[in-house]
Amino acid sequence: GVEIGKLLSTTGVVTLDPGFTNTGSTTSAITYIDGDAGILRYRGYPIEQLAKQSTFIETSYLLIYGELPTETQLANFTSRINRHTLLHEDLKRFFDGFPRDAHPMPVLSSAVSALSTFYQDSLDPFNPEHVELSTVRLLAKLPTIAAYAYKKTVGQPLLYPDNSLGLVENFLRMSFGFPAEPYDVDPKLAKALDQLFILHADHEQNCSTSTVRLVGSAHANLFVSVAAGINALFGPLHGGANEAVLQMLGSIRDDGGDIDKFVQRVKAKEPGVKLMGFGHRVYKNYDPRAAIVKQTADGILESLGANDELLDLAKQLEEVALHDDYFIQRKLYPNVDFYTGLIYKAMGFPTKMFTVLFAIGRLPGWIAQWREMIQDPATKIGRPRQVYTGYTARDYVPGDNR
Ligand code: ACO
Numbered sequence: 001g002v003e004i005g006k007l008l009s010t011t012g013v014v015t016l017d018p019g020f021t022n023t024g025s026t027t028s029a030i031t032y033i034d035g036d037a038g039i040l041r042y043r044g045y046p047i048e049q050l051a052k053q054s055t056f057i058e059t060s061y062l063l064i065y066g067e068l069p070t071e072t073q074l075a076n077f078t079s080r081i082n083r084h085t086l087l088h089e090d091l092k093r094f095f096d097g098f099p100r101d102a103h104p105m106p107v108l109s110s111a112v113s114a115l116s117t118f119y120q121d122s123l124d125p126f127n128p129e130h131v132e133l134s135t136v137r138l139l140a141k142l143p144t145i146a147a148y149a150y151k152k153t154v155g156q157p158l159l160y161p162d163n164s165l166g167l168v169e170n171f172l173r174m175s176f177g178f179p180a181e182p183y184d185v186d187p188k189l190a191k192a193l194d195q196l197f198i199l200h201a202d203h204e205q206n207c208s209t210s211t212v213r214l215v216g217s218a219h220a221n222l223f224v225s226v227a228a229g230i231n232a233l234f235g236p237l238h239g240g241a242n243e244a245v246l247q248m249l250g251s252i253r254d255d256g257g258d259i260d261k262f263v264q265r266v267k268a269k270e271p272g273v274k275l276m277g278f279g280h281r282v283y284k285n286y287d288p289r290a291a292i293v294k295q296t297a298d299g300i301l302e303s304l305g306a307n308d309e310l311l312d313l314a315k316q317l318e319e320v321a322l323h324d325d326y327f328i329q330r331k332l333y334p335n336v337d338f339y340t341g342l343i344y345k346a347m348g349f350p351t352k353m354f355t356v357l358f359a360i361g362r363l364p365g366w367i368a369q370w371r372e373m374i375q376d377p378a379t380k381i382g383r384p385r386q387v388y389t390g391y392t393a394r395d396y397v398p399g400d401n402r
Pocket residue numbers: 019236237238239241266273274275276277278279280281282330332335336337
């Protein structure tokens with residue numbers, strides 16, 4: 001519910017809505033969610049159809065430009081992206097400066113912020129050519145940055161992008177290949193990752209997207225606005241949940257695999273114990289993305305030859321939770337993060353890279369939302385109010401009298 005509080009310092013009345021549970025921050029024509037019915041559509045197209053029939057690059061075009069591309073539009077968009085995958089050589093040196101055990105998310109956001117220092121010809125939010133160029137540069141370079149962040153953590157040499165490959169294939173090669181050694185991209189793996197990116201591509205005014213819009217509302221450029229979104233996504237209550245799910249499943253396994261014991265701890269609200277990958281601010285029904293991921297998880301894990309005991313644990317956990325009153329009453333269902341980590345793990349990514357993969361997927365959504373915000377004449381700088389609860393006026397007391 002919304003509480004109405006009075007500002008002490010002015011005569012105005014403000015709404016107080018912690019977490020913005022009922023407050024719309026904008027109008028938007030990009031993504032539609034019906035949380036009670038478990039519906040998600042990008043530009044009107046159901047997520048189920050896009051996940052099955054579209055590609056990540058085509059879905060990115062749809063989100064950013066509003067329509068599915070013709071074949072020519074898609075070919076032009078793809079070739080523009082392919083031309084921009086390289087990073088400036090000096091930017092590559094950034095990766096040497098971070099400790100080897102650094103988490104790749106802040107590495108990613110630092111490098112994305114740094115793009116605004118290297119590409120100063122595309123920073124003006126109100127110059128359409130700048131916006132186009134920074135859009136294409138971000139889409140092209142984020143997978144390269146992400147692969148370099150990964151190579152850094154495993155201490156392996158960086159690979160230049162191979163622009164004859166598609167975006168996902170190129171990313172897999174830069175992540176798992178070695179210089180001067182052939183790397184055959186497994187088409188099943190590439191298809192699965194492409195589908196996961198589609199599922200993550202936008203989700204209206206979530207924490208990271210609202211961050212991108214808020215930073216952008218001060219007319220900050222697209223690069224730094226997206227870097228802020230990456231930092232928001234890092235949090236375990238948001239994109240970091242996919243990593244937290246694997247940690248949770250691992251700790252249940254190490255504790256003897258007793259699901260009921262773990263669920264009791266969740267229900268007792270032990271500090272720091274939550275069923276990660278469950279619950280959502282908007283979905284009070286099965287997250288439609290989780291339904292798709294669950295359907296494909298079995299097939300992908302089987303084709304990758306991964307027989308994961310953690311997947312069995314996850315399924316048992318879901319089964320128990322879906323029949324337990326605590327979760328039923330609170331309408332807690334699996335969200336997109338519940339099964340994705342298991343797939344990323346089977347693909348060979350370390351846990352720390354999971355949220356980076358989410359960031360690659362979410363990028364077109366952040367870009368589309370930033371562009372909608374900057375073009376909307378109704379946009380004003382985001383500046384929430386507060387209800388002041390501190391001291392009223394009092395006089396300064398010199399140190400020797402305190
Ligand atoms: N495990 C156990 N209990 C939960 C969980 C959970 N995962 N999620 C919510 N609850 C409980 C809360 O304790 C609260 O109980 P109460 O009414 O007795 O106080 C009730 O359900 C309502 O939860 P809120 O925290 O008020 O819901 P909110 O909308 O603020 O939070 C959130 C949503 C952050 C996603 C929450 O469900 C959560 O922490 N889930 C785990 C983390 C996670 O999976 N995040 C990924 C979200 S999806 C995404 O970002 C891609």
